[in-house]
Each structure stands twice: as structure tokens, then as C-alpha cells.
Amino acid sequence: MKENLNFKKFIIDGLRKANEQDNSLGDRSQYIGASDIGQCPRKCYLGKINKQVLEERELLAFARGHASEEKFKKSFEAAKINFDSQLEIRSKKHNWIVIHPDFLLKMKNEDIAIECKDTKTIPEIPYESWVLQLQLQMGVLLENGYNIKRGMILVTGMLEEKLQAFECFFDPVLYELALKRAQKVWDALQSNIEPEAEKSLLCSYCHFQQDCPKMQIKTEMTLPNEFLDKVEKIKSFSATEKIIKSYKQEITDFLKSTDVKNARAGDYKVSLSWYQGREKIDTTKIPTEILKLATNKGDPYPVLKIS
Ligand code: SF4
Incomplete structure (x- = not known):
């Protein structure tokens, strides 16, 4: 399957045109x-x-x-x-x-x-x-x-x-x-x-x-008021995320140690799946000059931290 950017543009242009033609609100x-x-x-x-x-x-x-x-x-x-x-x-x-x-x-x-x-x-x-x-x-x-x-x-x-x-x-x-x-x-x-x-x-x-x-x-600035509720939620969910991660780890460790893939807990099915690991490159085996030529820094990306 491949993206059809022309068709996407056709739809977006159509939406834009429909929006411009919509004069139900008059001259605002x-x-x-x-x-x-x-x-x-x-x-x-x-x-x-x-x-x-x-x-x-x-x-x-x-x-x-x-x-x-x-x-x-x-x-x-x-x-x-x-x-x-x-x-x-x-x-x-x-x-x-x-x-x-x-x-x-x-x-x-x-x-x-x-x-x-x-x-x-x-x-x-x-x-x-x-x-x-x-x-x-x-x-x-x-x-x-x-x-x-x-x-x-x-x-x-x-x-x-x-x-x-x-x-x-x-x-x-x-x-x-x-x-x-x-x-x-x-x-x-x-x-x-x-x-x-x-x-x-x-x-x-x-x-x-x-x-x-x-x-x-x-x-440093003060975020608009509407964000306060969202920041508070992120903070409270972060704690929950950590707890969930530790629970998952405990169950994973248990299933791994018993070599069992499928189990039940009450009405729930619990299963442990194994996926192929990512391919890794051992950079110590590549000559430094070639490694330098083949390496470039990715684009900077934002990381949001809330303390
Ligand atoms: S919404 Fe108002 S405060 Fe925000 S960037 Fe636009 S003009 Fe500035």
C-alpha cells in the first residue's frame, strides 16, 4: 500500500473551498x-x-x-x-x-x-x-x-x-x-x-x-489556565504508568520463569508474546572513519518534563 498524496490534497483543497464558500455566518x-x-x-x-x-x-x-x-x-x-x-x-x-x-x-x-x-x-x-x-x-x-x-x-x-x-x-x-x-x-x-x-x-x-x-x-512563563488540569492529569497518570509497568514486569517475570505463554486471571486472558529483537550493529567492528561518514545526528525532538 502506498500513500496517495494527490488524492489527500484533493480532499483537503475541497474542504478548504467548502469552508471559504460557507457564508452562513456572513462577513465576520x-x-x-x-x-x-x-x-x-x-x-x-x-x-x-x-x-x-x-x-x-x-x-x-x-x-x-x-x-x-x-x-x-x-x-x-x-x-x-x-x-x-x-x-x-x-x-x-x-x-x-x-x-x-x-x-x-x-x-x-x-x-x-x-x-x-x-x-x-x-x-x-x-x-x-x-x-x-x-x-x-x-x-x-x-x-x-x-x-x-x-x-x-x-x-x-x-x-x-x-x-x-x-x-x-x-x-x-x-x-x-x-x-x-x-x-x-x-x-x-x-x-x-x-x-x-x-x-x-x-x-x-x-x-x-x-x-x-x-x-x-x-x-519561564505561566501556561494558559486551560493547561493546568492537563498538567495535573499527566502528573497523576505518570505515577499510575509506573505502577502498571512494575505490575507488568512482575507478571512477565512469573510467566517467563514458568515457561508458560497463556494464562487466565479471573475473566481475563493473559498472554506473553515474543518478538524478534531489533537488529543491532556492533560499531566496534566498523573502522572509525567509515563510522564517522555513516553517522549523522537525527533532528532535535522535544521532550516534555513536568516536575
Ligand atoms: S492566540 Fe493570542 S496570545 Fe496566542 S499567539 Fe495568538 S495572538 Fe498571541
Whole structure:
């Protein structure tokens, strides 16, 4: 089997074209949307005034997001829930804010705003950026006469193959905070002055990283808050990994010593397989000059350590 890079390029180009042709959200430089306040103001501002060519991983992330929404749509339809997925609502107080909730469920006694997220792993609690995004949507819906008390953040965790629904009630204080963030980007657009950058999980996806003032500090820095949960998990899993390794070693030693390949433990099957060892080169047998000519250093690679 061999890679067909032309076909892959054909698919990616198609996704890019479909993305560029999708004008369901209109000209995003003319308004502030809910998703704009959930990201770094500088990235958002520069993204609105510059055309960006999306990379493969961004295109795939968008495609996954659309696929998730389709999946939920089917679920609501099957449950015969009255819902809207094409809403575009302008704020009455700030007519430069326009929201496009992923779904608005129209229940008997209330309307529920739904925001869908697709991530590798689901955080313990929703990110602040997601919450503010939903608060802005709920606030604008309330202004427009919708019967909103709460919203849901529906998160699909790709690696865990899990779904999580975080319920958030409308909070006027958080709504004000969301409005302030929206105002910051809107003011920047009106004045053409870049707003202050804010580091986040999305910095590694940012097209404006190269000249970002926050990225010029090369000494020790504080990671964005969203990473804290991940670092803590890595630390706790590292201890578990060591324990698992030692358990595996004990069982391997036991099976080796008894010369048994297959065993049972409760309902589990335990087996010991042997693989051919890697080929080794005895460098002491190669003349130094030839060894020098034949050796070159591999590319540097990053190793993450957490202490
Ligand atoms: S690199 Fe990070 S902090 Fe800088 S503009 Fe991009 S998202 Fe903002």
C-alpha cells in the first residue's frame, strides 16, 4: 500500500473551498459573534481583518464540529423536540453583536441554548471561554424575548469517545463580563488598534503567533489556565504508568520463569508474546572513519518534563 498524496490534497483543497464558500455566518468583520469572545482578542481582531488560509488540522477540526452538530440534530429530530439550528439574532442594545446558537431547543416552559464543542479530551469543568460564549448567547436571546434560564455545552471527547453535557444557568455578572470582551474587540475594529493578546490553548493554532508580543518572552512563563488540569492529569497518570509497568514486569517475570505463554486471571486472558529483537550493529567492528561518514545526528525532538 502506498500513500496517495494527490488524492489527500484533493480532499483537503475541497474542504478548504467548502469552508471559504460557507457564508452562513456572513462577513465576520462587521460584527462580534459569541465565538469571538471565547478567544484571544488579538487573534480574533487580526483574524477579522486578515484573510487566513486554514491548515489541514483546522479544516479537519471544523469538519468534525459540523459532523457533531449533525449528530445532535438527528438526535433532537428523533426525539421530536422543537428546535432551531439556523438562528441569527442581533443584540438590541449592542447592534454590532450577532449570535448564531448551534441549537435553540423550544421546550414547553423554556428555551434552551445549546453550544457544541469537539475536543480531544473533555475537561472536568467547562473552559471559561465556553461559558462566556454561552452567557453572551443567553443574554442576547433574553434581550430578544426568548424564555431563557439555562443553556448546555455539549462536548464530544474524541479520544475518550464520550459525550458530556455541562449545564449553565444565565448569570448577569458573567454576561457583563462577556459583553466587556466583545466590546474590546469591537473597539479595536473601530480604532484599528490591536487589542492586548491573551495566551490560551489555541495559541498553537494561531496564525499571528510569530509577531505576538506574548510569544516574545522566551524565559519561564505561566501556561494558559486551560493547561493546568492537563498538567495535573499527566502528573497523576505518570505515577499510575509506573505502577502498571512494575505490575507488568512482575507478571512477565512469573510467566517467563514458568515457561508458560497463556494464562487466565479471573475473566481475563493473559498472554506473553515474543518478538524478534531489533537488529543491532556492533560499531566496534566498523573502522572509525567509515563510522564517522555513516553517522549523522537525527533532528532535535522535544521532550516534555513536568516536575
Ligand atoms: S499567539 Fe496566542 S496570545 Fe498571541 S495572538 Fe495568538 S492566540 Fe493570542
